[in-house]
Amino acid sequence: MEKNMTYKTAVSTNGSAPIMTANGVDVYYGKKQAIKNVSLDIPENQITALIGPSGCGKSTFLRCFNRMNDTIDSCRISGDIKFAGQDIYDSKVDVVALRSRIGMVFQKANPFPKSIFDNVAYGPRIHGLSESKDHLEDIVITSLRRAGLYDEVSDRLNEPGTSLSGGQQQRLCIARAIAVDPQIILMDEPCSALDPIATAIIENLMDSMKEKYTIVIVTHSMQQAARVSQQTAFFHLGELVESGDTESIFTNPAQERTQNYISGRIG
Amino acid sequence: MSDDHIVSSFNEDMSRLESMFLEMGDIVAEQLKLATRALRKEDRVLAKQVIKGDKRLNKMEADLNDLAIKILALRQPFAGDLRKVVITLKSAGHLERMGDLTRNMAQRTNTITKAEADTGPIDTLIRMSEIVQDMISSIMQAYKDQDTELAINVRAQDENVDRSHNALFREMLTYMMEDLRNISGCMHVMFMAKNIERMGDNVADIAKELIYMNTGDWPEGKRTKSDKTSKMILEHDQKEK
Numbered sequence: 001m002e003k004n005m006t007y008k009t010a011v012s013t014n015g016s017a018p019i020m021t022a023n024g025v026d027v028y029y030g031k032k033q034a035i036k037n038v039s040l041d042i043p044e045n046q047i048t049a050l051i052g053p054s055g056c057g058k059s060t061f062l063r064c065f066n067r068m069n070d071t072i073d074s075c076r077i078s079g080d081i082k083f084a085g086q087d088i089y090d091s092k093v094d095v096v097a098l099r100s101r102i103g104m105v106f107q108k109a110n111p112f113p114k115s116i117f118d119n120v121a122y123g124p125r126i127h128g129l130s131e132s133k134d135h136l137e138d139i140v141i142t143s144l145r146r147a148g149l150y151d152e153v154s155d156r157l158n159e160p161g162t163s164l165s166g167g168q169q170q171r172l173c174i175a176r177a178i179a180v181d182p183q184i185i186l187m188d189e190p191c192s193a194l195d196p197i198a199t200a201i202i203e204n205l206m207d208s209m210k211e212k213y214t215i216v217i218v219t220h221s222m223q224q225a226a227r228v229s230q231q232t233a234f235f236h237l238g239e240l241v242e243s244g245d246t247e248s249i250f251t252n253p254a255q256e257r258t259q260n261y262i263s264g265r266i267g
Numbered sequence: 268m269s270d271d272h273i274v275s276s277f278n279e280d281m282s283r284l285e286s287m288f289l290e291m292g293d294i295v296a297e298q299l300k301l302a303t304r305a306l307r308k309e310d311r312v313l314a315k316q317v318i319k320g321d322k323r324l325n326k327m328e329a330d331l332n333d334l335a336i337k338i339l340a341l342r343q344p345f346a347g348d349l350r351k352v353v354i355t356l357k358s359a360g361h362l363e364r365m366g367d368l369t370r371n372m373a374q375r376t377n378t379i380t381k382a383e384a385d386t387g388p389i390d391t392l393i394r395m396s397e398i399v400q401d402m403i404s405s406i407m408q409a410y411k412d413q414d415t416e417l418a419i420n421v422r423a424q425d426e427n428v429d430r431s432h433n434a435l436f437r438e439m440l441t442y443m444m445e446d447l448r449n450i451s452g453c454m455h456v457m458f459m460a461k462n463i464e465r466m467g468d469n470v471a472d473i474a475k476e477l478i479y480m481n482t483g484d485w486p487e488g489k490r491t492k493s494d495k496t497s498k499m500i501l502e503h504d505q506k507e508k
Binding site for chain 1: 271272273274343344345346347348349350483484
């Protein structure tokens with residue numbers, strides 16, 4: 001039996017076919033249930049926004065998608081999460097390989113204490129994705145371009161990543177995630193520490209990125225969810241209350257709890 | 268939906284928007300009532316009062332527009348709140364237009380009263396005005412109570428206004444054919460009737476918008492319209508074709 005599962009590229013029959021499916025997912029931290037029987041499809045090449053008040057479980061749910069919760073000892077997960085038709089919690093899954101297919105960008109930009117070039121080159125190097133020095137340089141430049149950062153840093157690739165502004169650092173982290181050629185990028189509050197201009201640049205970038213990648217974003221900003229996503233899922237007290245196309249959720253939600261949350265009546 | 272928003276100043280803005288809209292509706296209904304009374308009593312002073320009163324309505328609509336834009340810009344409402352702000356903004360435009368139509372009615376009353384022109388029977392016109400006054404009052408209640416059923420009923424009532432308009436159109440044509448000296452007065456009455464018929468259409472449009480505001484869905488199908496005046500003609504023998 002093969003030791004590690006590898007991940008095939010998901011083939012969709014149309015633009016909205018799910019690349020990832022969650023079915024009856026429960027998550028516990030010790031005895032406390034953080035996610036209650038959540039089922040949600042993530043459509044390919046779209047942006048899905050997870051919204052809900054603090055503590056509703058949206059970040060916990062996001063972290064299930066690339067098994068980031070595995071690092072928490074007390075965390076227990078049941079139910080089905082399939083990526084490209086394969087169970088990501090199968091014992092044979094190589095978690096490192098999984099995370100190269102499903103990258104993550106965090107709330108606070110966290111560049112490595114290395115040069116801009118080495119930040120982006122890090123992933124391809126450890127995953128052995130580059131065939132030569134020139135190939136690695138191609139990957140780094142392409143990733144920086146896709147993250148909308150290359151023109152701003154092309155003449156200082158050897159300077160530390162930490163020397164960049166907050167918005168540039170976040171785009172550097174996006175370039176770092178892109179460099180290992182993922183299919184899905186998970187974003188946990190990626191703009192919450194950024195000013196409106198840096199936020200707009202990231203949102204514009206997300207819009208262009210969805211042609212190549214599937215994005216799942218957790219955001220506290222309802223306006224951001226409305227601006228960037230095609231699908232929105234509303235979580236409350238660990239339950240998925242409602243999911244659907246973003247326009248419907250923000251103009252005419254089906255559930256009263258969604259209506260009350262997005263119009264600022266429950267926190 | 269819970270009534271209160273967590274941000275109390277948002278509640279205050281929404282309440283103010285609602286009360287401004289309701290006040291505009293009250294003023295329009297009162298203006299129409301006074302304009303109709305001025306016609307019936309041949310009261311030029313009252314007619315001038317209606318003409319002057321329209322300025323207040325224009326000012327209120329401008330203030331309501333400012334407030335709605337402020338709410339959209341600063342509060343960025345969603346879902347039911349968003350629909351309420353947008354529909355109130357849109358429906359206030361209908362009320363302002365109804366005010367203009369009432370002012371025009373008062374101006375015509377002033378003209379025919381001053382000229383002592385014979386208008387022929389105006390009972391049908393008064394009936395049309397009363398139906399529209401009731402429709403305005405009901406639609407304001409429907410807005411206040413978020414009563415979709417009432418809005419649906421109001422929308423259907425416009426058919427009665429159209430039917431009365433048809434009858435009046437025929438009466439006026441006949442009256443004018445009887446004596447050419449009646450034409451001036453009758454023409455003004457016909458335009459007043461058209462104004463009231465248009466006001467009925469405006470209320471029906473508000474009703475349609477309120478249905479969307481309350482439910483998130485536009486009503487299916489077109490409402491029944493019975494205004495046949497555009498196809499009506501009388502020949503010299505007064506036989507209708």
